[in-house]
Amino acid sequence: SNKKLLVLPGDGIGPEVMRQVRRVVDWMDKRRHVSFDLQEGLCGGAAIDAHGTPLTDETMADALQVDAVLFGSVGGPKWDDLPFEQKPERGLLRLRKEMDLFANLRPAMVFPAMADASSLKRELVEGLDIMILRELTGGVYFGEPRGVETLADGTKRAVDTQVYTTPEIERVARVAFELARKRGGKVHSVEKANVMHTGVLWRQTVTKLHEAEGQGIELHHMYADNCAMQLVRYPKQFDVIVTDNLFGDMLSDCAAMLTGSLGMLPSASLGAEDPTTGRRMALYEPVHGSAPDIAGKDIANPLAELLSFAMLLRYSFDMQEDADMVETAITNVLNAGFRTADIYAPGTAKVSTTVMGDTLLRE
Ligand code: NAI
Ligand code: MG
Secondary structure: OOOEEEEEEEOOOHHHHHHHHHHHHHHHHHHOOOOOEEEEOOOOHHHHHHHOOOOOHHHHHHHHHOOEEEEEEOOOHHHOOOOHHHOOHHHHHHHHHHOOOOEEEEEEEOOHHHHHHOOOOHHHHOOOEEEEEEEOOOHHHOEEEEEEEEOOOOOEEEEEEOOOOHHHHHHHHHHHHHHHHOOOOEEEEEEOOOOOHHHHHHHHHHHHHHHHHOOOOEEEEEEHHHHHHHHHHOHHHOOEEEEOHHHHHHHHHHHHHHHOOHHHOEEEEEEEEOOOOOOEEEEEEEOOOOOOOOOOOOOOOOHHHHHHHHHHHHHOOOOHHHHHHHHHHHHHHHHOOEEOHHHOOOOOEEOOHHHHHHHHHHO
16 A cells, blocks of 8 residues: 655746655665655646646645645746736645645754754754644634724724634644654643633643543643743743644744744645544645745755655654654754755855755765
Protein backbone atom coordinates (compact mmCIF):
# COMPACT_ATOMS: atom_id res chain seq x y z
CA SER A 1 0.00 0.00 0.00
CA ASN A 2 2.11 2.87 -1.31
CA LYS A 3 1.47 6.28 0.18
CA LYS A 4 -0.24 8.58 -2.31
CA LEU A 5 1.28 12.00 -2.76
CA LEU A 6 0.09 14.85 -4.98
CA VAL A 7 2.74 17.47 -5.77
CA LEU A 8 1.58 20.93 -6.92
CA PRO A 9 4.65 23.13 -7.55
CA GLY A 10 2.65 26.16 -8.75
CA ASP A 11 4.34 29.35 -9.99
CA GLY A 12 7.45 31.49 -9.58
CA ILE A 13 9.99 29.89 -7.25
CA GLY A 14 7.47 27.10 -6.45
CA PRO A 15 8.80 24.73 -9.16
CA GLU A 16 12.42 25.68 -8.32
CA VAL A 17 12.17 24.74 -4.66
CA MET A 18 9.98 21.72 -5.42
CA ARG A 19 12.70 20.37 -7.74
CA GLN A 20 14.98 19.99 -4.72
CA VAL A 21 12.27 18.04 -2.87
CA ARG A 22 11.88 15.76 -5.89
CA ARG A 23 15.60 15.01 -5.75
CA VAL A 24 15.23 13.98 -2.09
CA VAL A 25 12.23 11.81 -3.01
CA ASP A 26 14.29 10.11 -5.74
CA TRP A 27 17.14 9.61 -3.28
CA MET A 28 14.78 7.98 -0.76
CA ASP A 29 13.49 5.68 -3.47
CA LYS A 30 16.97 4.62 -4.53
CA ARG A 31 18.77 4.54 -1.20
CA ARG A 32 16.10 3.73 1.37
CA HIS A 33 13.72 1.81 -0.86
CA VAL A 34 10.73 3.90 0.12
CA SER A 35 8.71 4.94 -2.85
CA PHE A 36 5.57 6.96 -3.07
CA ASP A 37 2.70 6.81 -5.49
CA LEU A 38 3.50 10.35 -6.65
CA GLN A 39 1.52 12.48 -9.11
CA GLU A 40 2.37 16.00 -10.14
CA GLY A 41 -0.31 18.53 -11.07
CA LEU A 42 -0.82 22.15 -12.02
CA CYS A 43 -2.20 24.86 -9.78
CA GLY A 44 -2.36 28.65 -9.92
CA GLY A 45 -1.02 30.59 -12.90
CA ALA A 46 0.44 27.43 -14.43
CA ALA A 47 -3.05 25.87 -14.50
CA ILE A 48 -4.59 29.08 -15.85
CA ASP A 49 -2.11 29.05 -18.75
CA ALA A 50 -2.73 25.37 -19.52
CA HIS A 51 -6.45 24.97 -18.76
CA GLY A 52 -7.92 28.44 -18.23
CA THR A 53 -8.65 27.79 -14.55
CA PRO A 54 -6.41 27.94 -11.42
CA LEU A 55 -7.42 24.40 -10.43
CA THR A 56 -9.17 21.84 -12.65
CA ASP A 57 -11.87 19.53 -11.30
CA GLU A 58 -9.54 16.59 -12.04
CA THR A 59 -6.73 18.00 -9.89
CA MET A 60 -9.25 18.83 -7.15
CA ALA A 61 -10.50 15.23 -7.23
CA ASP A 62 -6.90 13.95 -7.02
CA ALA A 63 -6.26 16.15 -3.98
CA LEU A 64 -9.27 14.63 -2.22
CA GLN A 65 -8.14 11.04 -2.69
CA VAL A 66 -4.38 11.17 -2.00
CA ASP A 67 -2.83 10.80 1.47
CA ALA A 68 -1.20 14.23 1.32
CA VAL A 69 -0.68 17.23 -0.96
CA LEU A 70 2.68 19.00 -1.16
CA PHE A 71 2.14 22.55 -2.42
CA GLY A 72 4.65 25.11 -3.73
CA SER A 73 3.37 28.64 -4.17
CA VAL A 74 1.09 30.43 -6.61
CA GLY A 75 0.72 33.86 -8.16
CA GLY A 76 2.76 36.42 -10.04
CA PRO A 77 2.56 39.66 -12.03
CA LYS A 78 1.49 37.81 -15.18
CA TRP A 79 -1.92 37.05 -13.61
CA ASP A 80 -2.34 40.13 -11.38
CA ASP A 81 -4.89 41.81 -13.65
CA LEU A 82 -7.33 38.91 -13.77
CA PRO A 83 -10.64 39.36 -11.92
CA PHE A 84 -10.55 38.14 -8.31
CA GLU A 85 -12.42 34.86 -8.95
CA GLN A 86 -9.95 33.86 -11.68
CA LYS A 87 -6.71 34.66 -9.87
CA PRO A 88 -4.07 31.97 -9.18
CA GLU A 89 -4.74 32.22 -5.41
CA ARG A 90 -8.27 30.89 -6.01
CA GLY A 91 -6.71 27.49 -6.72
CA LEU A 92 -5.26 27.32 -3.22
CA LEU A 93 -8.46 28.67 -1.66
CA ARG A 94 -10.49 25.99 -3.42
CA LEU A 95 -8.16 23.27 -2.11
CA ARG A 96 -8.44 24.62 1.43
CA LYS A 97 -12.23 24.84 1.24
CA GLU A 98 -13.02 21.48 -0.40
CA MET A 99 -10.49 19.61 1.76
CA ASP A 100 -12.05 21.39 4.79
CA LEU A 101 -8.63 22.26 6.19
CA PHE A 102 -9.62 23.52 9.64
CA ALA A 103 -6.29 23.13 11.43
CA ASN A 104 -3.30 25.23 10.45
CA LEU A 105 0.09 24.10 11.76
CA ARG A 106 2.89 26.62 11.93
CA PRO A 107 6.08 25.30 13.49
CA ALA A 108 8.81 27.62 14.72
CA MET A 109 12.12 25.77 14.67
CA VAL A 110 15.47 27.40 15.23
CA PHE A 111 18.47 25.57 13.87
CA PRO A 112 21.58 26.11 16.00
CA ALA A 113 23.46 27.75 13.13
CA MET A 114 20.56 30.17 12.56
CA ALA A 115 20.00 31.29 16.15
CA ASP A 116 21.53 34.70 15.44
CA ALA A 117 18.89 35.43 12.78
CA SER A 118 16.21 35.47 15.49
CA SER A 119 14.81 38.66 16.92
CA LEU A 120 15.62 37.22 20.36
CA LYS A 121 18.92 36.39 22.06
CA ARG A 122 20.63 33.19 20.97
CA GLU A 123 20.24 31.39 24.33
CA LEU A 124 16.47 32.01 24.30
CA VAL A 125 15.87 30.39 20.90
CA GLU A 126 18.72 27.97 20.17
CA GLY A 127 17.15 24.54 19.60
CA LEU A 128 13.61 25.98 19.75
CA ASP A 129 10.97 23.64 18.33
CA ILE A 130 7.37 24.70 18.93
CA MET A 131 4.18 24.16 16.99
CA ILE A 132 1.35 26.68 16.79
CA LEU A 133 -1.94 25.08 15.86
CA ARG A 134 -4.49 27.64 14.68
CA GLU A 135 -8.18 26.91 14.10
CA LEU A 136 -8.70 28.11 10.55
CA THR A 137 -12.34 27.89 9.48
CA GLY A 138 -14.30 29.35 12.40
CA GLY A 139 -14.24 32.23 14.86
CA VAL A 140 -14.48 35.95 14.36
CA TYR A 141 -13.35 35.97 10.70
CA PHE A 142 -16.49 34.05 9.71
CA GLY A 143 -19.08 34.46 12.50
CA GLU A 144 -22.49 36.03 11.87
CA PRO A 145 -23.74 38.72 12.17
CA ARG A 146 -21.07 40.80 10.48
CA GLY A 147 -21.06 44.05 8.56
CA VAL A 148 -21.25 47.82 8.80
CA GLU A 149 -24.51 49.70 9.32
CA THR A 150 -25.36 53.39 9.51
CA LEU A 151 -27.54 54.34 12.46
CA ALA A 152 -30.35 56.94 12.36
CA ASP A 153 -28.05 59.69 13.67
CA GLY A 154 -25.46 58.95 10.97
CA THR A 155 -23.11 57.05 13.28
CA LYS A 156 -21.57 53.99 11.68
CA ARG A 157 -21.48 50.72 13.53
CA ALA A 158 -19.29 47.76 12.54
CA VAL A 159 -19.90 44.22 13.82
CA ASP A 160 -17.84 41.02 13.80
CA THR A 161 -18.94 38.02 15.80
CA GLN A 162 -16.83 35.33 17.42
CA VAL A 163 -18.65 31.98 17.28
CA TYR A 164 -17.39 28.50 18.19
CA THR A 165 -19.29 25.22 18.61
CA THR A 166 -18.13 22.23 20.64
CA PRO A 167 -17.42 20.08 17.53
CA GLU A 168 -15.25 22.86 16.06
CA ILE A 169 -13.23 23.07 19.27
CA GLU A 170 -13.05 19.31 19.74
CA ARG A 171 -11.68 18.56 16.29
CA VAL A 172 -8.83 21.05 16.54
CA ALA A 173 -8.03 19.99 20.13
CA ARG A 174 -7.91 16.37 18.97
CA VAL A 175 -5.30 17.34 16.37
CA ALA A 176 -3.32 19.10 19.13
CA PHE A 177 -3.20 15.90 21.21
CA GLU A 178 -2.26 13.84 18.11
CA LEU A 179 0.59 16.24 17.34
CA ALA A 180 1.82 16.31 20.94
CA ARG A 181 2.03 12.51 20.91
CA LYS A 182 4.51 12.72 18.01
CA ARG A 183 6.41 15.56 19.69
CA GLY A 184 7.08 16.59 23.30
CA GLY A 185 3.77 15.49 24.87
CA LYS A 186 2.72 18.96 26.03
CA VAL A 187 -0.21 21.15 24.92
CA HIS A 188 -1.00 24.75 25.86
CA SER A 189 -4.61 25.66 25.07
CA VAL A 190 -4.89 29.41 24.59
CA GLU A 191 -8.00 31.65 24.84
CA LYS A 192 -9.40 34.48 26.95
CA ALA A 193 -11.82 32.65 29.22
CA ASN A 194 -11.60 35.57 31.63
CA VAL A 195 -13.49 37.92 29.27
CA MET A 196 -14.98 35.86 26.41
CA HIS A 197 -17.75 33.25 26.35
CA THR A 198 -16.08 31.48 23.45
CA GLY A 199 -13.00 31.27 25.68
CA VAL A 200 -14.99 29.63 28.49
CA LEU A 201 -16.46 27.05 26.10
CA TRP A 202 -13.03 26.51 24.53
CA ARG A 203 -11.45 25.78 27.92
CA GLN A 204 -14.28 23.46 29.04
CA THR A 205 -14.30 21.55 25.77
CA VAL A 206 -10.53 21.06 25.62
CA THR A 207 -10.48 19.95 29.28
CA LYS A 208 -13.24 17.41 28.65
CA LEU A 209 -11.56 16.02 25.53
CA HIS A 210 -8.28 15.79 27.43
CA GLU A 211 -9.97 13.67 30.13
CA ALA A 212 -11.40 11.37 27.45
CA GLU A 213 -8.59 11.17 24.89
CA GLY A 214 -5.55 12.95 26.28
CA GLN A 215 -3.84 10.14 28.22
CA GLY A 216 -0.18 10.95 28.75
CA ILE A 217 -0.52 14.51 27.44
CA GLU A 218 0.35 17.38 29.77
CA LEU A 219 -2.35 20.07 29.28
CA HIS A 220 -2.01 23.72 30.31
CA HIS A 221 -4.45 26.59 29.84
CA MET A 222 -3.16 30.08 29.17
CA TYR A 223 -4.71 33.46 28.38
CA ALA A 224 -3.81 34.71 24.90
CA ASP A 225 -2.24 37.98 26.06
CA ASN A 226 -0.04 36.12 28.52
CA CYS A 227 0.87 33.64 25.77
CA ALA A 228 2.09 36.48 23.55
CA MET A 229 4.27 37.69 26.39
CA GLN A 230 5.57 34.20 27.22
CA LEU A 231 6.43 33.53 23.55
CA VAL A 232 8.82 36.45 23.59
CA ARG A 233 10.02 35.96 27.19
CA TYR A 234 10.82 32.23 27.18
CA PRO A 235 9.53 30.42 24.05
CA LYS A 236 11.16 27.09 24.89
CA GLN A 237 8.51 26.43 27.58
CA PHE A 238 6.08 25.50 24.77
CA ASP A 239 5.62 22.36 22.69
CA VAL A 240 2.18 22.56 21.02
CA ILE A 241 0.00 25.68 21.33
CA VAL A 242 -3.62 25.28 20.20
CA THR A 243 -5.77 28.37 19.78
CA ASP A 244 -8.58 29.98 17.82
CA ASN A 245 -8.44 31.65 14.41
CA LEU A 246 -7.84 35.24 15.58
CA PHE A 247 -5.34 34.57 18.37
CA GLY A 248 -3.62 31.98 16.16
CA ASP A 249 -3.16 34.54 13.40
CA MET A 250 -1.27 36.85 15.78
CA LEU A 251 0.61 34.22 17.75
CA SER A 252 1.83 32.31 14.66
CA ASP A 253 3.27 35.46 13.08
CA CYS A 254 4.90 36.31 16.40
CA ALA A 255 6.39 32.80 16.66
CA ALA A 256 7.57 32.95 13.04
CA MET A 257 9.75 35.93 13.82
CA LEU A 258 11.48 33.97 16.58
CA THR A 259 13.10 32.01 13.73
CA GLY A 260 13.95 35.03 11.59
CA SER A 261 13.67 33.80 8.00
CA LEU A 262 10.69 33.52 5.63
CA GLY A 263 12.63 31.11 3.38
CA MET A 264 12.78 28.55 6.18
CA LEU A 265 9.20 28.45 7.45
CA PRO A 266 7.06 25.41 6.61
CA SER A 267 3.37 24.96 7.37
CA ALA A 268 0.61 22.40 7.14
CA SER A 269 -3.16 22.44 7.05
CA LEU A 270 -5.11 19.43 8.21
CA GLY A 271 -8.73 18.54 7.57
CA ALA A 272 -11.36 16.00 8.47
CA GLU A 273 -10.50 12.43 9.38
CA ASP A 274 -11.95 9.66 7.23
CA PRO A 275 -14.00 7.55 9.70
CA THR A 276 -13.10 4.24 8.03
CA THR A 277 -9.42 4.71 7.20
CA GLY A 278 -8.52 7.25 9.92
CA ARG A 279 -6.73 9.22 7.21
CA ARG A 280 -6.70 13.00 7.60
CA MET A 281 -6.83 15.38 4.63
CA ALA A 282 -3.57 17.30 4.60
CA LEU A 283 -1.82 19.99 2.60
CA TYR A 284 1.77 21.04 3.28
CA GLU A 285 3.29 24.27 1.98
CA PRO A 286 5.99 26.82 2.74
CA VAL A 287 4.77 30.06 4.36
CA HIS A 288 6.41 32.13 1.61
CA GLY A 289 4.83 33.01 -1.74
CA SER A 290 6.04 32.69 -5.32
CA ALA A 291 8.68 35.46 -4.93
CA PRO A 292 8.49 36.83 -8.51
CA ASP A 293 11.40 39.17 -7.74
CA ILE A 294 13.85 36.26 -7.56
CA ALA A 295 12.09 33.62 -9.72
CA GLY A 296 14.11 31.96 -12.48
CA LYS A 297 17.48 32.90 -10.96
CA ASP A 298 18.20 29.70 -9.02
CA ILE A 299 18.72 31.65 -5.79
CA ALA A 300 15.54 30.84 -3.82
CA ASN A 301 15.89 29.08 -0.48
CA PRO A 302 14.48 25.54 -0.86
CA LEU A 303 14.53 24.78 2.87
CA ALA A 304 10.94 25.87 3.67
CA GLU A 305 9.64 23.47 1.02
CA LEU A 306 11.97 20.71 2.25
CA LEU A 307 10.84 21.29 5.84
CA SER A 308 7.22 21.14 4.64
CA PHE A 309 8.05 17.76 3.10
CA ALA A 310 9.61 16.64 6.42
CA MET A 311 6.37 17.63 8.19
CA LEU A 312 4.43 15.61 5.63
CA LEU A 313 6.58 12.56 6.35
CA ARG A 314 6.13 13.00 10.10
CA TYR A 315 2.45 13.88 10.40
CA SER A 316 0.74 12.27 7.39
CA PHE A 317 2.96 9.27 6.60
CA ASP A 318 4.15 8.53 10.16
CA MET A 319 7.73 8.23 8.84
CA GLN A 320 9.51 9.72 11.85
CA GLU A 321 12.95 8.38 10.97
CA ASP A 322 12.86 9.81 7.45
CA ALA A 323 11.54 13.14 8.72
CA ASP A 324 14.38 13.26 11.25
CA MET A 325 16.83 12.47 8.46
CA VAL A 326 15.71 15.42 6.34
CA GLU A 327 15.79 17.80 9.32
CA THR A 328 19.20 16.54 10.46
CA ALA A 329 20.62 16.98 6.97
CA ILE A 330 19.36 20.57 6.97
CA THR A 331 20.91 21.17 10.41
CA ASN A 332 24.26 19.82 9.20
CA VAL A 333 24.26 21.80 5.96
CA LEU A 334 23.59 25.00 7.92
CA ASN A 335 26.23 24.08 10.50
CA ALA A 336 28.71 23.59 7.66
CA GLY A 337 28.05 27.21 6.67
CA PHE A 338 26.03 26.84 3.45
CA ARG A 339 23.47 29.60 2.92
CA THR A 340 21.19 30.77 0.13
CA ALA A 341 21.24 34.53 -0.45
CA ASP A 342 18.24 35.29 1.81
CA ILE A 343 19.98 33.84 4.89
CA TYR A 344 23.54 34.73 3.97
CA ALA A 345 25.73 36.18 6.71
CA PRO A 346 29.41 37.18 6.56
CA GLY A 347 31.64 34.16 7.10
CA THR A 348 29.24 31.71 5.44
CA ALA A 349 29.23 30.37 1.87
CA LYS A 350 26.57 31.76 -0.46
CA VAL A 351 25.12 28.99 -2.65
CA SER A 352 22.40 28.63 -5.28
CA THR A 353 19.15 26.69 -4.91
CA THR A 354 20.66 23.78 -6.83
CA VAL A 355 23.90 23.69 -4.84
CA MET A 356 21.89 23.80 -1.60
CA GLY A 357 20.09 20.70 -2.94
CA ASP A 358 23.40 19.01 -3.90
CA THR A 359 24.83 19.66 -0.44
CA LEU A 360 21.73 18.37 1.25
CA LEU A 361 21.75 15.15 -0.77
CA ARG A 362 25.39 14.59 0.19
CA GLU A 363 24.45 14.96 3.86
P1 NAI B 1 6.68 36.30 -1.11
O1 NAI B 1 6.69 35.41 0.09
O2 NAI B 1 6.56 35.64 -2.42
O3 NAI B 1 8.01 37.19 -1.12
C1 NAI B 1 8.33 38.13 -0.10
C2 NAI B 1 9.86 38.40 -0.11
O4 NAI B 1 10.55 37.28 0.44
C3 NAI B 1 10.41 38.59 -1.52
O5 NAI B 1 11.43 39.56 -1.48
C4 NAI B 1 10.99 37.25 -1.86
O6 NAI B 1 12.05 37.30 -2.78
C5 NAI B 1 11.43 36.73 -0.51
N1 NAI B 1 11.32 35.25 -0.45
C6 NAI B 1 10.17 34.53 -0.32
N2 NAI B 1 10.43 33.23 -0.32
C7 NAI B 1 11.77 33.10 -0.46
C8 NAI B 1 12.65 31.97 -0.54
N3 NAI B 1 12.19 30.70 -0.49
N4 NAI B 1 13.97 32.20 -0.69
C9 NAI B 1 14.44 33.46 -0.73
N5 NAI B 1 13.67 34.55 -0.66
C10 NAI B 1 12.34 34.38 -0.52
O7 NAI B 1 5.46 37.33 -0.89
P2 NAI B 1 4.92 38.50 -1.84
O8 NAI B 1 6.06 39.18 -2.51
O9 NAI B 1 4.01 39.28 -1.00
O10 NAI B 1 4.02 37.79 -2.95
C11 NAI B 1 4.51 37.39 -4.22
C12 NAI B 1 3.47 36.54 -4.92
O11 NAI B 1 3.25 35.34 -4.16
C13 NAI B 1 2.11 37.21 -5.04
O12 NAI B 1 1.55 36.87 -6.28
C14 NAI B 1 1.31 36.62 -3.90
O13 NAI B 1 -0.06 36.63 -4.16
C15 NAI B 1 1.85 35.21 -3.88
N6 NAI B 1 1.72 34.54 -2.58
C16 NAI B 1 1.37 33.22 -2.62
C17 NAI B 1 1.27 32.48 -1.47
C18 NAI B 1 0.95 31.05 -1.59
O14 NAI B 1 1.03 30.47 -2.66
N7 NAI B 1 0.60 30.39 -0.51
C19 NAI B 1 1.52 33.08 -0.14
C20 NAI B 1 1.96 34.47 -0.21
C21 NAI B 1 2.02 35.15 -1.40
MG1 MG C 1 -1.35 36.73 9.51
